[in-house]
Amino acid sequence: SQQGEEDPQALSIQEGENATMNCSYKTSINNLQWYRQNSGRGLVHLILIRSNEREKHSGRLRVTLDTSKKSSSLLITASRAADTASYFCACPHQGTYKYIFGTGTRLKVLA
Amino acid sequence: GAGVSQTPSNKVTEKGKYVELRCDPISGHTALYWYRQSLGQGPEFLIYFQGTGAADDSGLPNDRFFAVRPEGSVSTLKIQRTERGDSAVYLCASSLGPGLGGETQYFGPGTRLLVL
Numbered sequence: 001s002q003q004g005e006e007d008p009q010a011l012s013i014q015e016g017e018n019a020t021m022n023c024s025y026k027t028s029i030n031n032l033q034w035y036r037q038n039s040g041r042g043l044v045h046l047i048l049i050r051s052n053e054r055e056k057h058s059g060r061l062r063v064t065l066d067t068s069k070k071s072s073s074l075l076i077t078a079s080r081a082a083d084t085a086s087y088f089c090a091c092p093h094q095g096t097y098k099y100i101f102g103t104g105t106r107l108k109v110l111a
Numbered sequence: 112g113a114g115v116s117q118t119p120s121n122k123v124t125e126k127g128k129y130v131e132l133r134c135d136p137i138s139g140h141t142a143l144y145w146y147r148q149s150l151g152q153g154p155e156f157l158i159y160f161q162g163t164g165a166a167d168d169s170g171l172p173n174d175r176f177f178a179v180r181p182e183g184s185v186s187t188l189k190i191q192r193t194e195r196g197d198s199a200v201y202l203c204a205s206s207l208g209p210g211l212g213g214e215t216q217y218f219g220p221g222t223r224l225l226v227l
Contacts, residue, residue, distance in 0.1 A: 031214055033214070033215070033216075035218075041200070041220045041221050042115075042202065042218040042219055042220040042221055043154070043202070043204075043216075043218040044218070045215050045216060045217065045218075048214060048215055088153050088154070090154075090216075092214075093156075096167060097142065097159045097161070097166060097167060097209075098156050098159060098167050098169065098170065099144070099156060099216070100156060101146075101153035101154045101155070101156075102153050103151070103152055103153050104152075104153050
């Protein structure tokens with residue numbers, strides 16, 4: 001079963017706009033990670049947020065975590081065409097090292 | 112380079128053949144993961160190594176799939192009697208290992224396997 005599920009599945013915005021993606025998960029977690037993937041090959045780690053954190057920033061990225069709702073969001077501010085990619089959340093399954101990825105949000109930023 | 116490397120980058124084989132996919136993790140990373148990704152899907156966990164041992168192989172779909180990491184560094188994913196449904200991108204990732212700060216996974220570029 002899916003541990004992380006992203007929403008929306010696809011998102012198309014204009015350059016300069018903000019993009020928000022959401023992730024919901026099922027079991028308790030100790031951390032949640034966001035990854036970006038270009039062209040269906042290797043994933044790039046963006047940010048890790050721990051269960052005792054509510055918000056984390058990295059450059060133009062802002063991640064929030066609500067453990068009571070079992071959800072996280074990734075906000076990309078002032079988007080650029082180069083942000084066009086698929087974005088995945090990943091959570092460890094029930095305290096293990098088995099990371100479960102969602103199906104991803106495909107972001108398209110139009111120049 | 113200092114990143115995770117995978118070979119081959121592409122592999123085409125015929126149904127029923129045996130294939131081996133190789134992963135070279137980042138030096139010093141004790142944890143190694145294999146994932147499989149089909150088109151339009153997220154990576155699907157296959158197996159996790161901590162050092163030389165497979166700490167969690169619950170994602171391997173059946174006994175045709177096997178992975179080794181004999182010296183705690185390079186890993187090989189082996190698929191016997193390949194089937195067309197095995198066609199996917201196989202991703203390898205490594206991380207520092209258990210402990211605070213060791214969870215971030217660094218992915219290789221993947222091996223695209225096509226079974227004809």
